[in-house]
Amino acid sequence: MKAKKFTEAGLLYFIATLFNKGIGFVTVPIFSRILSTSDYGTITTFNSWVSMASVVMSLALYMSIRASFIDFSEKERPKFLSVVITFTCMIFVISMIIGALAIIMIPNNVNIALVFLCLVQSFGLALVNDYSYYLMMRYEYKARTALMVLPGLISVIISIIVILFVIDDHLYLGRIVPTTIVHAIVAVIVLIAVFSKAKPQLNFKYLKYGLIISLPLVLHSIALQILSQSDRVMITSLRNAAETGIYSLVYNLGMISTVITSSLDGIWIPWFTEKLKNRKIKEINTLVMDYVHLMTYAMVGLILVSVEVLKIFADHRYWVGVNIIPPIVLANYIIFMYTLYVNIEHFHKKTPYITVNTLIAAAINLGLNFIFIPKYGYVAAAYTTLVAYIIAFILHARYAKKIEPELYPLKMFISPLLQILVFTGIYYATLDLWIIRWGILVLYLVAILFKERFRIGILIPRIADKCSFFRKN
Incomplete structure (x- = not known):
């Protein structure tokens, strides 16, 4: 990649990462005021289940997509991606069948709608993850940035409108349903984009290659989800x-x-x-x-x-x-x-x-x-x-x-x-005692500036040089 293109890609990825990681915090002032603590808790518990289910749905096959760009030719890569996406679709269908059978056998206090919404959203996230890695390896950074940012942004906007103006009861559904629908639509777009270049197929050579690389990482991904998400699920249940x-x-x-x-x-x-x-x-x-x-x-x-x-x-x-x-x-x-x-x-x-x-x-x-x-x-x-x-x-x-x-x-x-x-x-x-605490913070910042004064003294001229360079060019 040319230097200019590389810089642009790096900046876009940086912004996309900040957006994806920060959207949960940025929307806190909005959703914490328009939702009850119970509704907010239900949403976060649901999101925890989605995060864990998407790991199982994808089987971490996105890691093999990255490796395929080393081992396969340019003509083979779309076919390999098609196999990964096709296999993910099969897992989704099997999950829906298992979910339906499980609901028949378990008590009625389980919210059936939330179970299926969870599976659909997990499927959408799995496809987005797979295609995102494919775009990354092809240096299609603009399309990948859009894929990283737009689903979250659109679902937040629609959710706020639905909660404020459409529904009066079970407000948690106003956040969950729009998010699931947006991810379902994005999943359809991904399917069209992938299958327009390579028809749906199950090549067992490709599938074996992908699973050998990805399966060892599934337990690690699940364990990470348990570490980061299980507390919310268990607080709700216990x-x-x-x-x-x-x-x-x-x-x-x-x-x-x-x-x-x-x-x-x-x-x-x-x-x-x-x-x-x-x-x-x-x-x-x-x-x-x-x-x-x-x-x-x-x-x-x-x-x-x-x-x-x-x-x-x-x-x-x-x-x-x-x-x-x-x-x-x-x-x-x-x-x-x-x-x-x-x-x-x-x-x-x-x-x-x-x-x-x-x-x-x-x-x-x-x-x-x-x-x-x-x-x-x-x-x-x-x-x-x-x-x-x-x-x-x-x-x-x-x-x-x-x-x-x-x-x-x-x-x-x-x-x-x-x-x-x-x-x-x-x-x-x-x-x-916020005045004392903030006073201590100011003293701490002054101490940091004094400690790092030589580093800062070197950094500021460099930043000034960069700024003057961009103004000239």
């Missing part, structure tokens, strides 16, 4: 949907940190891969400290301002959730930490160990949830999730250090973690 609504909204606030780390992953991973390939261990360890410090500053700042952000963005019914903000933010920080070690495992193709470690953490999370959620509700879910991610970090770091003992010395996390723990204590001590 307590009530209202608590799920409070927990989910506060969790979305903590996801601001995930938006930052996910966006930077697109820059970090290619750089890390190239440097590790060339055995530039010292260079990696030097830069990772800056990476860790940047995320630490972001987490501390988020903790200190989160009470007021929550009160601005959410209705007063959700304010009771302020007590679980620090463990949720810390959990997202731990995710960032262990992902650094997971990247080492990916580099050395140790995916079975990634799956095993993630499954152990997910199983511990489920066990702790069953023990503590019935008694302590959504507060317990915040801390059990944090414990599970800490265990995941220990397991991944332990194995990665066996592969690359010189990479990422564990002591580099001691000071950042102590910073976050200290400011967590300050958070609880000044929970109702």
